[in-house]
Amino acid sequence: MKIMSVESLTQLIAQYGFENYMSDLMEVIKEDFIRWETFTKMPRPAMHVPGGVLELMPICDNQQYYTFKYVNCHPKNPERGLLTVVASGQLSEINTGYPLFFSEMTLLTAFRTAATTALVSDLMARKDAHVLALIGNGAQSEFQVRALQLVRDITEVRYFDIDSKAMEKFAKNMSGSGLRLVGCKNAEEAVRGADIITVCTACKAHVDVINNEWVKAGVHINALGGDTVGKTELEVSILPRCKVVVEYFDQSFVEGEIQRLSKDEASTLIYAELHELVKGIKTGRSSQQEITLYDSVGIALEDYSALRFTYELAKKFEIGEEVNITPVLTNPKNLIAELNNNEKII
Numbered sequence: 001m002k003i004m005s006v007e008s009l010t011q012l013i014a015q016y017g018f019e020n021y022m023s024d025l026m027e028v029i030k031e032d033f034i035r036w037e038t039f040t041k042m043p044r045p046a047m048h049v050p051g052g053v054l055e056l057m058p059i060c061d062n063q064q065y066y067t068f069k070y071v072n073c074h075p076k077n078p079e080r081g082l083l084t085v086v087a088s089g090q091l092s093e094i095n096t097g098y099p100l101f102f103s104e105m106t107l108l109t110a111f112r113t114a115a116t117t118a119l120v121s122d123l124m125a126r127k128d129a130h131v132l133a134l135i136g137n138g139a140q141s142e143f144q145v146r147a148l149q150l151v152r153d154i155t156e157v158r159y160f161d162i163d164s165k166a167m168e169k170f171a172k173n174m175s176g177s178g179l180r181l182v183g184c185k186n187a188e189e190a191v192r193g194a195d196i197i198t199v200c201t202a203c204k205a206h207v208d209v210i211n212n213e214w215v216k217a218g219v220h221i222n223a224l225g226g227d228t229v230g231k232t233e234l235e236v237s238i239l240p241r242c243k244v245v246v247e248y249f250d251q252s253f254v255e256g257e258i259q260r261l262s263k264d265e266a267s268t269l270i271y272a273e274l275h276e277l278v279k280g281i282k283t284g285r286s287s288q289q290e291i292t293l294y295d296s297v298g299i300a301l302e303d304y305s306a307l308r309f310t311y312e313l314a315k316k317f318e319i320g321e322e323v324n325i326t327p328v329l330t331n332p333k334n335l336i337a338e339l340n341n342n343e344k345i346i
């Protein structure tokens, strides 16, 4: 089995190139959404604990691979010097059930979230969108901007975070990007006049990070931080003004911005699940005036894409450590022999 540590992934990205990795991952995600019906999937089970949530995200393609990701969200972790979101994941072959690949997924989550957001933005944002408002300048933020630049000619990023240190970090990281970086004193200043609004804040509560009256016609919103029970970012009155796309209704209804609606209201409001846009069954944007919303929660399919793509690259570039996570036996019924290798146990 191949193990992909943070160090190995960093090496892989350096070798393959950040931009190549992001754009190729976007293509892989697209391919996988096109075969949506072929997957066995389920809304992720979540366990809520004081200050956070722990989630498991399984999926099976019924042809080759089964994957799962373990992920958390603890918004107060940065106060202790820890990441809000960390993740790890596994890919197994379905013929035998043997695990083939175990990977760090904190970085992979940032990549796959940004790649999926860019994919959706390409389908829903105006072609002439140049100004991005980025609310929440934490771990996900730079990935989001770099991915969006692959699908739109972004010239200006208006950014805001309640933590001025996060804003400073973001500005420093993006300083060589050629983008016009406009630090804003509040979310309203960032949002007014923007063509695309990406909200990725972390707070386990219903917070009106974006107010309805700031949202103008023609804007596209990526709402990423409303992704578990009791955690949303948009003033709820924004929702009925939007053409809303979700990844997977059964999970999004529990976790997304739409959790604040009744099931009937949500079913009526939702325009499409993402796979319908990717397959071209439904149109992302039909006018310059429309307000579009990607109510993102993050689903197992995106992690499956990241795992299968990274596994292929890890084999190609021979990166990652080979370890036995399952016993290698000449007689598979003689498991006890594994323990007898070094010292006779029985």
Ligand SMILES: NC(=O)c1ccc[n+]([C@@H]2O[C@H](COP(=O)([O-])OP(=O)(O)OC[C@H]3O[C@@H](n4cnc5c(N)ncnc54)[C@H](O)[C@@H]3O)[C@@H](O)[C@H]2O)c1
Binding pocket: 073, 075, 078, 084, 085, 109, 110, 113, 135, 136, 137, 138, 139, 140, 141, 160, 161, 162, 163, 166, 187, 200, 201, 202, 203, 207, 209, 223, 224, 225, 226, 227, 296, 297, 298, 299
């Ligand atoms: N939808 C998905 O697929 C997906 C994937 C990954 C992360 N997320 C979510 O995205 C969010 C951001 O994740 P992260 O890893 O960047 O977390 P992070 O803690 O590193 O960054 C979040 C930032 O939001 C800021 N913030 C909190 N409340 C704010 C407010 N009212 N206005 C402006 N800024 C505010 C914080 O100061 C922090 O800098 C989390 O809620 C996480 O659960 C969603």
